[in-house]
Amino acid sequence: MLEQSLLTNWQDKHAKLFDNHTILLTHKLNQTGLFTEDALAQLIDRCEPQHYNINTMGYDKNLLEWRAGEIGDLTGKQVIEAIRKGRMWMNLHRIMERDLEYKRVLDNIFDELEEKVPNLKTFKRNMTLLISSPNIQVYYHADIQGQSLWQLSGRKRVYVYPPTETFLSAKSLEKILLRETEEEVPYEPWFDDYAEIYDLEPGQMAHWPLYAPHRVENYDCLNISITTEHWTRDIWNAYAVNYGNGVLRRTLGFKNLSQNSSGFHIYPKAAAALLWKKLKLDQRNQFSHKVDFRVDLGAEKGMVDIAPYEKAA
Numbered sequence: 001m002l003e004q005s006l007l008t009n010w011q012d013k014h015a016k017l018f019d020n021h022t023i024l025l026t027h028k029l030n031q032t033g034l035f036t037e038d039a040l041a042q043l044i045d046r047c048e049p050q051h052y053n054i055n056t057m058g059y060d061k062n063l064l065e066w067r068a069g070e071i072g073d074l075t076g077k078q079v080i081e082a083i084r085k086g087r088m089w090m091n092l093h094r095i096m097e098r099d100l101e102y103k104r105v106l107d108n109i110f111d112e113l114e115e116k117v118p119n120l121k122t123f124k125r126n127m128t129l130l131i132s133s134p135n136i137q138v139y140y141h142a143d144i145q146g147q148s149l150w151q152l153s154g155r156k157r158v159y160v161y162p163p164t165e166t167f168l169s170a171k172s173l174e175k176i177l178l179r180e181t182e183e184e185v186p187y188e189p190w191f192d193d194y195a196e197i198y199d200l201e202p203g204q205m206a207h208w209p210l211y212a213p214h215r216v217e218n219y220d221c222l223n224i225s226i227t228t229e230h231w232t233r234d235i236w237n238a239y240a241v242n243y244g245n246g247v248l249r250r251t252l253g254f255k256n257l258s259q260n261s262s263g264f265h266i267y268p269k270a271a272a273a274l275l276w277k278k279l280k281l282d283q284r285n286q287f288s289h290k291v292d293f294r295v296d297l298g299a300e301k302g303m304v305d306i307a308p309y310e311k312a313a
């Protein structure tokens with residue numbers, strides 16, 4: 001039973017569109033009081049280094065020049081101020097594990113969606129907080145699982161591209177799933193001619209189809225958002241097939257592999273995927289983050305360089 005309906009403009013058509021097309025919905029997450037700057041500052045205060053990443057990036061949307069940092073012993077309030085004046089973004093991972101209130105909201109969201117969308121059964125639900133500076137961007141990328149972006153404060157422009165071979169090749173997708181790369185994939189400026197473009201305001205959320213590449217540009221204001229992630233049986237099947245294809249391509253040199261996520265070929269591919277994972281062969285390819293700046297409220301761009309060190313991803 002839902003404690004509170006969080007979606008405010010749901011129509012019957014959204015049940016058919018969910019997971020298949022991009023949909024823009026309105027929500028009342030801000031009414032929970034859990035996403036004010038004060039509440040989020042307290043959440044940051046309780047955070048350990050492994051619970052977050054904070055990054056900065058360049059200015060060219062075609063160049064992947066980003067760096068990782070640490071917050072040192074700043075308070076959550078100071079971190080938010082530094083992000084407001086700097087050029088950074090901070091992800092707080094799995095916030096539903098930091099505080100049960102967020103878990104309740106996450107469960108509410110998916111319980112409500114499952115009630116509204118026939119046959120939707122989600123698992124491995126996740127919620128990530130994203131606090132980002134004015135005018136920064138999230139590079140062109142795709143995600144491994146179902147993803148929605150919920151805007152809480154500030155404005156951002158979201159570009160969503162078709163989930164087709166043109167915009168995300170099978171090989172690029174396999175690299176993402178095998179974690180040989182972070183989610184970034186090759187981008188060409190002309191892709192924008194084929195994008196759906198949304199200006200996301202507080203109280204709005206966007207949900208797009210699985211593997212639809214997307215990128216985000218903040219307007220000139222601090223942005224606070226959350227992303228929610230979910231898995232379904234179909235998403236798992238697509239993961240197993242594409243992951244399995246990646247393994248077969250790497251081990252047996254297979255080409256022209258089917259991406260169809262139904263039918264008997266799923267099972268050997270899922271087995272190949274699981275075996276690969278079990279053998280931990282993919283561990284070699286896991287990236288790590290080199291931390292080389294510290295957030296500093298007194299510094300001009302809200303950060304100072306420090307001696308680089310490795311932080312496990």
Ligand SMILES: [Fe+2]
Nearest residue numbers: 141142143147
């Ligand atoms: Fe994403």
